[in-house]
Amino acid sequence: MSTLHENNNEYAIWVTAMSQALDQGDKVAFRTALAGFDGARNSEVTTGIRKVALDLQTALDRFRVDSKLIDLAQRQVPDARHRLAHVLRLTDDAAHRTMDLVDRCCPLADHIAHEAERLAVQYEAAEPSHAMQPQLTGFLRQTATSMTAVRGNLAEVLLAQGYQDLSGQIIRGVMTLVDELETALGELVRIGGSELEAGSRSQDSRRGHGPIVPGINHGNAVGGQQDVDALLLDLGV
Amino acid sequence: MQQNLNFLVVDDFSTMRRIIKNLLNDLGYANVAEADDGNTALPMLKNGNFDFLITDWNMPGMPGLDLLKHVRAEPRLSKMPVLMLTAEAKREQIVEAAQAGVSGYVIKPFTAATLKEKIDKILAAQAAA
Missing domain, CATH: 1.10.287 (Helix Hairpins)
Incomplete structure (x- = not known):
């Protein structure tokens, strides 16, 4: 794997070559140097991507092995x-x-x-x-x-x-x-x-919520039959 | 009191259907049929000769609230007393049931006395209407 220093040396060589070609008005030499510079840069990106992919693979492997x-x-x-x-x-x-x-x-x-x-x-x-x-x-x-x-x-x-x-x-x-x-x-x-698909679907009230379970927040629930009777009386039932 | 009324009890738990049926029998109502959800109950109601519907809310297939709405929308059944007997205890649900035209609402767990009281009240209101 190339270090930043090695890359910088490689870039410096191509930059110098481009500069010389410009001075000399040598189009062909300039393009060759430019292509060389591009190649150095691409190889650095490719190396980086490879490293990320490898890290990801390692993480996934460890995840599969370590977790239940x-x-x-x-x-x-x-x-x-x-x-x-x-x-x-x-x-x-x-x-x-x-x-x-x-x-x-x-x-x-x-x-x-x-x-x-x-x-x-x-x-x-x-x-x-x-x-x-x-x-x-x-x-x-x-x-x-x-x-x-x-x-x-x-x-x-x-x-x-x-x-x-x-x-x-x-x-x-x-x-x-x-x-x-x-x-x-x-x-x-x-x-x-x-990728983990997000979000459990919120329960449809039309289907019902089931009985009250102590210790779980059920929101706006009545406290008993007396509350039901009072509420229905208010509603005129 | 009309003890010869035909009851339909709708609940997905056979235990609960049996309990309600037994309580109704003890109250002197001998004619009690059972259904395990709204989809089973609705054709029974349409084709049968029921006088009183007791239904749970939370059931697979058609829930009790939908059954209530279907009953109220059916001209022949629209006046039928419908008692919701359910563990559903949210205020907005009780309001929703009332708006859909429920005749009474009992939350589980319930007592025999509560069931009797609500049935009597509904029948008295029906007789007065």
């Missing part, structure tokens, strides 16, 4: 998406399993509550003076009350399965992000990191 980019793009990110899909399936299965069991328990609780109440009335009428009568009817009435409470709690258990929908929506949001990340990383690997 390829592994991320080809394995870890698709893995992350599959894991999330798996969580979705697990929570969906668990929620349905819970609801299946609740569905089976509800009629049992209803039946016991109804029968206990019916038996209490019947026994009271049939054996008004039996020694066990107050205890037994008391127990039957308590059973009816307890089973009604159990039935109420089962309804709450059912409603609580709504977590699956809310967590599922959040997971789907993250999965979309992972998809975009995968595409972007694939592109990055393809072009060797020299």
